[in-house]
Amino acid sequence: MRIVLVGPPGAGKGTQAAFLAKNLSIPHISTGDLFRANISQNTELGLRAKSFMDDGKLVPDEITVGMAKDRMQQPDAAGGFLLDGFPRNVSQAEALDAMLKDAGMKLDAVLDLEVAEDEVVKRIAGRRICRNDSAHVFHETYTPPKVPGVCDTCGGELYQRSDDSEATVRTRLEVYHTQTEPIIDYYKAQGLLVTISALGEVKDVTRRAMDALKK
Incomplete structure (x- = not known):
């Protein structure tokens, strides 16, 4: 299957993409991974992207599209792929x-993870990270530490990242509504859109997604 995964920040796209890709036996292709791989390997596209990023500028669409095209042409993507963060x-x-048309292929579905804006803010703004180890992540509501502000694992101080603040989250949501949300109507017009609720346990959302894709 060839699938595009969309949804606002905080919808759990990265988590669901990993589970879905595994269940469907297709590679998970994320924009973040594409940029990191191309930049670390000093590819032509990576070097071009880095020059824009170093200047604090947005990377042009043509570079992102080029990276995605190269990745989708790799052997492991011949039988399908799951795109996460692209198209934006x-x-x-x-x-x-x-x-895809040039390659004689087409998308099978566009999976939209739906979650209310207030829930997105709650999910992200409530996140707390350990200063000693960023892999230790807690949430004030869903997975609170035993002692407020203290990591259960190592006793380190928990803090809120600057990009997790409510003001920043709402700015990210505004960017999503302006730039990315229009692709939902674009794909809906093609009859490709499948929308599911992203609320609940991870396994329940994955089950919903798999059931929807099977239909």
Whole structure:
């Protein structure tokens, strides 16, 4: 299957992408991984992307599309893939359609993880990270530490990352609504959109997604 995963920040796309890709035996292709891989390997696209990033500028769509195209042409993606974070806007969605058409392929579904804005803010703004080890993550509501502000694992101080503040989260949501949300209507018009609730336990959301994709 060839699937695009969409949803606002905090919807759990990364978590669900990993589970779905494993269940469907297809590679999980995320924008973040594409950028890290190309930059670390000093590819032409990676070097071009880094030059924009170092200047604090947005990476042009053509570079992101080029990275995605190269990745989707690798042998492990021949039988399908799950795209996470790409396409990010309608222009990229149109480029993806053209790319797949040229290769004699098409998308099978676009899975939209739906979650209310207030829930997104609650999920992200409540997150607390251990200063000693960023792998130790807690949540004020869902997975609170035994002692407020103290890591259960190592006793380190828990803090809120600056990009997890409510103001920053709402800014990220505004960017999502403006840039990415229009692709939902774009794919809905093509009859590809499948929307599920992203609320509840991870396993329940995964089950919902698998059931929806089977239909």
